[in-house]
Amino acid sequence: MGLFDGIFGKRQTPAGSGAAPSRPGGPVSARPPLAAAGAFKRPDPPFAEMNNYLLIILDSCRYDSFMAAAPKVITKLGPVERRWSYASWTAPSHYNLLMGLLPHTSPPHVYASDYYKEDFVRFNERFGAKGIEFASFVPHLYLPSYLRQTLGYFTHAKVSLPVLNPKTAINKDFDTFRLMEKHNDMNAMLDEMTFSTERPSFYILNVGETHYPYARPSEPRDLWPRLSGVHGVFKHLDDHVIEGKLKADTKVQPFFDQEKLDILRGRQIDTIQYLDGVFERLFDMVPKNTYITVTADHGELFGEEGYFGHGPIQHDKVYEVPFLEGRVR
Numbered sequence: 660m661g662l663f664d665g666i667f668g669k670r671q672t673p674a675g676s677g678a679a680p681s682r683p684g685g686p687v688s689a690r691p692p693l694a695a696a697g698a699f700k701r702p703d704p705p706f707a708e709m710n711n712y713l714l715i716i717l718d719s720c721r722y723d724s725f726m727a728a729a730p731k732v733i734t735k736l737g738p739v740e741r742r743w744s745y746a747s748w749t750a751p752s753h754y755n756l757l758m759g760l761l762p763h764t765s766p767p768h769v770y771a772s773d774y775y776k777e778d779f780v781r782f783n784e785r786f787g788a789k790g791i792e793f794a795s796f797v798p799h800l801y802l803p804s805y806l807r808q809t810l811g812y813f814t815h816a817k818v819s820l821p822v823l824n825p826k827t828a829i830n831k832d833f834d835t836f837r838l839m840e841k842h843n844d845m846n847a848m849l850d851e852m853t854f855s856t857e858r859p860s861f862y863i864l865n866v867g868e869t870h871y872p873y874a875r876p877s878e879p880r881d882l883w884p885r886l887s888g889v890h891g892v893f894k895h896l897d898d899h900v901i902e903g904k905l906k907a908d909t910k911v912q913p914f915f916d917q918e919k920l921d922i923l924r925g926r927q928i929d930t931i932q933y934l935d936g937v938f939e940r941l942f943d944m945v946p947k948n949t950y951i952t953v954t955a956d957h958g959e960l961f962g963e964e965g966y967f968g969h970g971p972i973q974h975d976k977v978y979e980v981p982f983l984e985g986r987v988r
């Protein structure tokens with residue numbers, strides 16, 4: 660029996676899913692393109708007054724940084740929960756989030772299948788729907804596919820981190836998918852967001868201010884902290900390889916002192932306080948039937964037990980994330 664069979668029931672193919680084309684992988688399309696006649700036909704939303712749904716990921720924002728920042732606006736959504744990410748770095752974590760598996764509460768004495776069931780039923784509230792048939796989540800097991808092909812949503816992604824760029828496997832069944840020009844400018848995402856009056860919209864926003872180097876968009880680049888070894892790992896890997904092996908001088912990077920790491924943690928807290936103002940703008944601009952989830956894709960290490968950052972790290976702080984959600988009004 661498959662992992663999700665107990666949640667979604669018998670395997671079946673949702674009507675029309677076989678005809679759905681894959682989406683173009685370009686940087687952005689300005690308007691949700693309507694498919695040509697005979698191809699994918701987006702269904703009308705099956706429930707009256709469905710919500711727009713925003714899934715906002717504060718990249719690398721660890722739980723205690725969020726609490727130390729004490730944002731006043733974001734927390735209007737609801738109580739902040741301490742939850743746990745399923746993954747320790749950006750790409751697998753976003754894939755997981757887009758499967759609908761939001762950071763978990765790590766409940767003891769509960770079977771995973773029971774937890775998943777309870778967690779998925781909450782999507783009724785998020786989407787403003789009653790009695791969603793989760794069987795039609797199969798076989799894609801992917802929120803954008805389900806939202807677009809079954810619930811008739813427009814689906815959009817705005818991402819800050821190049822590891823999520825539109826050519827990656829994450830870009831499936833989105834009407835628009837955009838890698839932002841700056842890695843740290845949530846305000847620029849808001850400039851481009853529109854909400855259809857004809858059907859609900861889904862947005863995933865991957866927000867980069869909270870990611871290293873933890874910089875407000877107004878801060879000049881030459882004032883950012885520079886740590887060698889953490890920039891453009893994939894892009895520059897070839898520079899460090901000779902005949903399939905790492906050059907000797909690139910194997911070991913000097914590590915940072917705790918004073919510097921404390922400054923970096925302070926910078927992450929500062930970006931959350933800055934983002935609170937951006938959320939104020941967001942809350943003012945979204946239509947009233949909008950449900951918003953705010954969380955992080957993973958945490959971050961600032962020197963605990965000799966670790967910095969996230970990724971190949973096994974430590975509580977790399978999984979510990981804030982989670983809150985609700986409607987603005």
Ligand SMILES: [Zn+2]
Nearest residue numbers: 718719749956
């Ligand atoms: Zn990340």
